[in-house]
Amino acid sequence: MEDLKRNGMFNFKTRKQTILMSALVAYTLCLTSCVPSQSGGSTSSSGGVANTSASVNVGYGRVLQDNPIILSGNASLDHTVNLNSLLRTQQDFVTDGQYLQKTCVNDPHCFEVKKDSISSLYQSTNQKWAFDTSTDEFDQVQMFTHMNWMISKYNTDLTSTYSTYYGSNPSGLSTSLPMSLFTSGATWETSPLRGYALCDDLPNNAFFSPSTYSICLGYDSIYENVKFVQDPTTLYHELGHALVHNAMNFRNRASGTVAIESNLGYFSYDEGKAINEGIADFFSYYMNGRAHIGEWSMGRFLNLSRPMQESDDLHVAGVSETSEGRLSYPTYLGYDPNNPEENYEEIHYAGQIVSHFLVAFTKDLETACSFNNSYARTFTFRLLMETLSYLGDFSSYGIEGFSTYGVNHTPENAKEWLQKNKPITYRRFSQTFSRFVKTSLATDSSLCNFNSYNIQRLEQLLDDYGLLLFKNYDINGSRSIAETVQKVEELNRQKTVLIKKNQLLVESRSGRSEAFIFDSYSDMNAAASSLTNGFIDGSLSTTIFENGNLKYNNGNGQVSPGELVGILLNLYNNSNSTMAGVRILANDWDHMQDGKPCNNFTDNFPSASQGGASVALYPGCADEALDNGVGVLDSQTVEPVCFFQDTQDDAAIWVSQEAFMTSKAIEATECLGGSSSTKDCLIRSPKGADVAWYSRIDPKKTWAETLVDSNGENEFKASNIFFLEVSPSIPPGTTVNCRLRATFTNCEDCHNITSNDTGNTYSTNVNTPFEQVGDEYKDYKYSGADPYKIINFQFTVID
Amino acid sequence: MKLFKNLLFIAILAVPVYYTAKIMNTNEDKSWQTYYKSPEGTNVHQTTYKEKKRVRIISDAITKSKTREPASIPRPRHKKTNREVLGKIDKDTLFENTPNSNWKKIYADDLLSKLGPDSKVYIKKNLGIIRVIAGKATYIEQVQVTIQNDADSPPNSFEAQIDAQTGKQLSVWNKTNFEDTKNDIIMKKRLVP
Numbered sequence: 005m006e007d008l009k010r011n012g013m014f015n016f017k018t019r020k021q022t023i024l025m026s027a028l029v030a031y032t033l034c035l036t037s038c039v040p041s042q043s044g045g046s047t048s049s050s051g052g053v054a055n056t057s058a059s060v061n062v063g064y065g066r067v068l069q070d071n072p073i074i075l076s077g078n079a080s081l082d083h084t085v086n087l088n089s090l091l092r093t094q095q096d097f098v099t100d101g102q103y104l105q106k107t108c109v110n111d112p113h114c115f116e117v118k119k120d121s122i123s124s125l126y127q128s129t130n131q132k133w134a135f136d137t138s139t140d141e142f143d144q145v146q147m148f149t150h151m152n153w154m155i156s157k158y159n160t161d162l163t164s165t166y167s168t169y170y171g172s173n174p175s176g177l178s179t180s181l182p183m184s185l186f187t188s189g190a191t192w193e194t195s196p197l198r199g200y201a202l203c204d205d206l207p208n209n210a211f212f213s214p215s216t217y218s219i220c221l222g223y224d225s226i227y228e229n230v231k232f233v234q235d236p237t238t239l240y241h242e243l244g245h246a247l248v249h250n251a252m253n254f255r256n257r258a259s260g261t262v263a264i265e266s267n268l269g270y271f272s273y274d275e276g277k278a279i280n281e282g283i284a285d286f287f288s289y290y291m292n293g294r295a296h297i298g299e300w301s302m303g304r305f306l307n308l309s310r311p312m313q314e315s316d317d318l319h320v321a322g323v324s325e326t327s328e329g330r331l332s333y334p335t336y337l338g339y340d341p342n343n344p345e346e347n348y349e350e351i352h353y354a355g356q357i358v359s360h361f362l363v364a365f366t367k368d369l370e371t372a373c374s375f376n377n378s379y380a381r382t383f384t385f386r387l388l389m390e391t392l393s394y395l396g397d398f399s400s401y402g403i404e405g406f407s408t409y410g411v412n413h414t415p416e417n418a419k420e421w422l423q424k425n426k427p428i429t430y431r432r433f434s435q436t437f438s439r440f441v442k443t444s445l446a447t448d449s450s451l452c453n454f455n456s457y458n459i460q461r462l463e464q465l466l467d468d469y470g471l472l473l474f475k476n477y478d479i480n481g482s483r484s485i486a487e488t489v490q491k492v493e494e495l496n497r498q499k500t501v502l503i504k505k506n507q508l509l510v511e512s513r514s515g516r517s518e519a520f521i522f523d524s525y526s527d528m529n530a531a532a533s534s535l536t537n538g539f540i541d542g543s544l545s546t547t548i549f550e551n552g553n554l555k556y557n558n559g560n561g562q563v564s565p566g567e568l569v570g571i572l573l574n575l576y577n578n579s580n581s582t583m584a585g586v587r588i589l590a591n592d593w594d595h596m597q598d599g600k601p602c603n604n605f606t607d608n609f610p611s612a613s614q615g616g617a618s619v620a621l622y623p624g625c626a627d628e629a630l631d632n633g634v635g636v637l638d639s640q641t642v643e644p645v646c647f648f649q650d651t652q653d654d655a656a657i658w659v660s661q662e663a664f665m666t667s668k669a670i671e672a673t674e675c676l677g678g679s680s681s682t683k684d685c686l687i688r689s690p691k692g693a694d695v696a697w698y699s700r701i702d703p704k705k706t707w708a709e710t711l712v713d714s715n716g717e718n719e720f721k722a723s724n725i726f727f728l729e730v731s732p733s734i735p736p737g738t739t740v741n742c743r744l745r746a747t748f749t750n751c752e753d754c755h756n757i758t759s760n761d762t763g764n765t766y767s768t769n770v771n772t773p774f775e776q777v778g779d780e781y782k783d784y785k786y787s788g789a790d791p792y793k794i795i796n797f798q799f800t801v802i803d
Numbered sequence: 804m805k806l807f808k809n810l811l812f813i814a815i816l817a818v819p820v821y822y823t824a825k826i827m828n829t830n831e832d833k834s835w836q837t838y839y840k841s842p843e844g845t846n847v848h849q850t851t852y853k854e855k856k857r858v859r860i861i862s863d864a865i866t867k868s869k870t871r872e873p874a875s876i877p878r879p880r881h882k883k884t885n886r887e888v889l890g891k892i893d894k895d896t897l898f899e900n901t902p903n904s905n906w907k908k909i910y911a912d913d914l915l916s917k918l919g920p921d922s923k924v925y926i927k928k929n930l931g932i933i934r935v936i937a938g939k940a941t942y943i944e945q946v947q948v949t950i951q952n953d954a955d956s957p958p959n960s961f962e963a964q965i966d967a968q969t970g971k972q973l974s975v976w977n978k979t980n981f982e983d984t985k986n987d988i989i990m991k992k993r994l995v996p
Binding site (some may be wrong): 121122195198203205207208209210211212213214215216218220242243260261262263264265266267273280351352416419517520522527532533535536537538539540541542543544546549552573634635636672692708715716717718719720721 | 820840856857858859860861871877878887889913914915916917918919920922930932934936937943945947948949950952956957959960961962964969972973974975976977978979980981982983984989990991992993994
């Protein structure tokens with residue numbers, strides 16, 4: 005069935021197989037209609053199974069085992085198809101209860117299914133669950149049964165993984181799974197997972213909501229009888245998001261010291277979200293071993309189904325399972341196999357790189373460890389659980405039993421690091437996944453059927469996917485301990501391209517803008533509404549609003565007093581390779597001392613005569629904040645990115661916002677965040693809107709040139725723009741400098757300690773004595789300049 | 804007479820003290836409340852059964868009866884306020900804020916002031932905590948929020964931490980993950996240098 009073409013054509017081999025299979029099915033149906041089966045199933049007059057309560061035993065019903073395209077073998081299946089004809093005669097166990105519910109009392113992995121949030125739980129007084137496929141009841145049974153299968157598999161496989169480390173014969177290997185994983189109930193939320201089989205406000209849509217712990221499945225907007233619930237692969241994808249969420253929070257729930265939960269991805273587009281989508285697709289393969297998702301719900305009428313292996317017929321020519329033909333990063337980040345000529349920045353398409361890699365890795369395990377496909381899928385699942393448990397850890401230890409922080413900096417900074425300073429990128433994901441392969445399969449041959457797993461094969465496969473983006477395995481994370489850095493074999497990096505950060509420039513070609521400023525009244529009011537809808541951590545300043553609308557936005561394309569503005573920095577890729585996962589940070593960092601901007605960084609700005617603080621006079625400039633200004637480990641502070649030009653003794657100098665306030669007699673009560681927030685009194689980037697992401701920038705182009713559509717237009721998401729709130733109290737004519745930091749995923753010199761001069765003057769950190777060349781930067785370094793390219797964005801506030 | 808006056812004074816004083824203590828100890832109402840705009844300002848009512856169903860809020864009663872005990876290791880509680888404590892409180896701990904019984908209304912007002920006129924905000928307090936960092940303690944309310952911008956669009960949910968005094972949002976997470984992201988901000992423009 006994997007050979008099935010999505011365009012409605014079969015190859016001859018498939019057709020022959022299908023005819024034979026159909027004949028076999030027809031023969032079987034004939035037999036089962038003549039001889040009563042164990043379950044009493046029979047065919048209806050329309051040719052399908054008469055799925056009535058009389059035909060099943062107590063606790064049983066029938067569900068579609070796969071989606072209608074696969075079950076029928078007909079890629080052009082009509083929306084009017086009688087789905088009863090695709091049911092098998094064999095009964096499926098549903099539940100012994102009267103409701104579609106696994107109660108939390110007896111089952112820690114509890115869940116329930118209803119038609120939608122408005123309906124009550126369906127009650128079956130005879131505890132039989134067979135319904136015609138056109139009914140709402142069938143939809144609910146279909147969803148419940150597949151949820152049950154997937155959650156049971158998750159629980160079984162997780163238990164088996166856990167027992168490797170904590171069972172009667174423990175391996176002794178290190179793991180990110182907490183010892184109290186099961187006793188603390190960390191594998192599941194404290195409330196039941198709720199499935200809604202048909203949400204009438206979700207045409208062509210579905211969701212997983214971690215805050216309400218619910219999954220909602222929609223329907224096709226044109227053919228409303230085509231429901232997403234009829235396609236189990238779509239449910240597996242959504243449920244996959246829930247399992248990703250669980251794994252990201254295994255350590256947080258078990259710790260007892262973490263109040264908030266971590267998410268894999270935070271912005272409309274970021275690499276964490278793309279990876280999340282890729283893993284969610286993989287969960288469909290995890291369940292059914294078929295490397296394609298959504299043939300019916302997404303693919304048949306919406307052209308949105310997604311393959312997970314290069315041999316899929318949906319792919320364009322040139323994509324293949326050879327080293328050259330793999331769906332590699334960053335080339336295929338915006339690739340839609342259904343519309344290959346289009347060019348998108350979209351998480352589902354970008355996520356295909358991850359799903360393809362995971363399927364290829366699983367198949368490679370079959371060869372390397374003599375696993376069957378089912379066990380190989382389970383093993384990949386296990387590695388995913390460990391990877392996510394580690395990366396999502398807000399208690400910051402990462403590995404069970406470690407007593408010093410190794411991931412996400414410190415608990416106080418963990419969300420800031422995961423969301424902004426050191427997020428989960430393709431690099432971090434592939435590095436961490438590989439770390440767990442290295443410390444499990446490649447360390448203990450018993451895990452690989454007593455075969456020796458050579459880590460070189462993983463490195464080569466990663467390189468085929470352009471994912472050998474890291475130079476070492478970062479075994480101990482950010483812990484400061486004596487260790488031998490476990491390096492990648494550099495010769496394996498054949499396809500993955502790393503680019504120096506000095507190749508990322510602000511646009512300077514003649515006639516081009518350094519930045520585009522969005523300040524129209526309508527756009528920014530819409531943006532303000534979206535930012536308030538769970539997007540930003542803080543709240544937008546009331547000083548720039550009046551009667552629920554922005555008061556000052558004038559749409560003149562400039563930064564004016566009182567405006568909320570979106571900034572799209574026009575960055576240029578000066579290299580000959582595609583730069584990817586580009587991030588611009590406008591959040592606070594350690595770049596000032598005693599209210600003066602330090603000048604010991606690569607930008608050599610500002611000079612002492614312009615108000616810059618030198619290391620000689622301000623030694624604190626040479627120290628990065630050890631805990632990002634929290635104040636536990638040192639007294640170094642982090643400061644807002646924007647500082648102001650003022651005049652002193654007839655000379656222009658750069659000063660902090662507080663110094664500018666004093667100079668211009670601006671009262672603290674006028675500050676954007678109120679009188680207690682004077683550091684970012686006049687211009688601030690709202691927390692959570694202080695990051696911009698660009699999926700990729702092609703060589704010798706800007707992002708806008710890379711992703712321009714055929715009409716010469718660009719589509720901007722909130723994630724492409726960082727926002728600034730501008731105080732109405734800023735005098736027009738004021739010049740502002742925002743010292744931003746930028747980095748990208750395939751950066752050569754953004755992630756590791758090197759012997760080369762970084763251009764930033766920092767003292768040796770006595771608190772972390774084990775930093776060594778070749779190792780990853782410790783987490784505290786991300787409060788400073790070394791992992792980033794500094795970009796000074798200057799503008800004058802104009803009324 | 805003087806004794807009576809004193810007793811009366813004490814009795815009158817005792818009422819607000821009692822209720823303040825009660826609010827702090829019970830950690831306030833933990834049911835869903837609906838906030839929306841009207842010409843008179845922000846209106847609030849207990850979220851109705853109908854509203855809960857429409858925006859996919861689980862009934863408090865159902866949640867309670869079916870929810871297991873919290874999964875993680877129990878956190879220590881502050882005796883005076885019955886709040887969970889993250890960090891360590893000692894005699895030198897400096898409290899940076901004090902709980903304000905009006906925090907939820909202030910928070911809802913702020914959200915509504917930036918949302919469209921037909922928006923409704925549903926808020927439920929999940930937890931009251933005291934977070935201690937570097938010897939400084941902050942009273943924080945942890946909430947679940949659902950926002951419905953208009954009757955046609957699906958509601959969006961998230962969790963947030965709120966300053967218990969100022970009602971200011973401090974952090975958000977667990978936003979609904981829609982497959983089709985058409986509800987996100989998208990602007991189409993021709994970029995002219």
